Amino acid sequence: xxxxxxxxxxxxxxxxxxxxxxxxxxxxxxxxxxxxxxxxxxxxxxxxxxxxxxxxxxxxxxxxxxxxxxxxxxxxxxxxxxxxxxxxxxxxxxxxxxxxxxxxxxxxxxxxxxxxxxxxxxxxxxxxxxxxxxxxxxxxxxxxxxxxxxxxxxxxxxxxxxxxxxxxxxxxxxxxxxx
Numbered sequence: 001x002x003x004x005x006x007x008x009x010x011x012x013x014x015x016x017x018x019x020x021x022x023x024x025x026x027x028x029x030x031x032x033x034x035x036x037x038x039x040x041x042x043x044x045x046x047x048x049x050x051x052x053x054x055x056x057x058x059x060x061x062x063x064x065x066x067x068x069x070x071x072x073x074x075x076x077x078x079x080x081x082x083x084x085x086x087x088x089x090x091x092x093x094x095x096x097x098x099x100x101x102x103x104x105x106x107x108x109x110x111x112x113x114x115x116x117x118x119x120x121x122x123x124x125x126x127x128x129x130x131x132x133x134x135x136x137x138x139x140x141x142x143x144x145x146x147x148x149x150x151x152x153x154x155x156x157x158x159x160x161x162x163x164x165x166x167x168x169x170x171x172x173x174x175x176x177x178x179x
Contacts, residue, residue, distance in 0.1 A: 084144070146179040
């Protein structure tokens with residue numbers, strides 16, 4: 001029994017440590033409050049960014065719709081304003097023989113005829129007839145006519161003659177426009 005009594009009991013006084021624990025607890029709680037405030041600010045920023053992105057997305061969708069409509073219009077331009085392309089060319093080694101071709105909208109290229117130095121009238125009469133037939137079928141639409149005028153491949157006299165054919169048709173049909 002003596003042995004048990006001989007042991008001294010150790011008494012720990014944690015009162016001073018209690019102050020330190022409260023200080024640490026206060027620091028942790030204040031840090032937690034700061035993080036919570038930052039999280040709230042971040043959430044507001046996040047909501048603002050979402051709103052900005054939604055606005056950008058709506059703008060992009062509107063632009064996409066506009067471009068899609070424009071592309072569809074370009075793809076179907078012949079139904080709104082038929083396009084006629086007239087091309088006259090010659091071989092550089094023999095400018096006395098020329099070829100006149102015409103393309104109506106999406107149709108295949110047609111050869112109107114050959115022009116030789118002595119015989120040109122018949123080809124321009126055929127060109128006039130083909131243009132007039134096409135214009136009469138599309139009197140309710142503007143018709144755009146393109147000619148390789150002023151470019152290489154066409155003789156000046158052929159350019160003037162084709163312009164004369166078109167100008168004669170413009171007197172009768174006001175829906176003809178030149179490129």
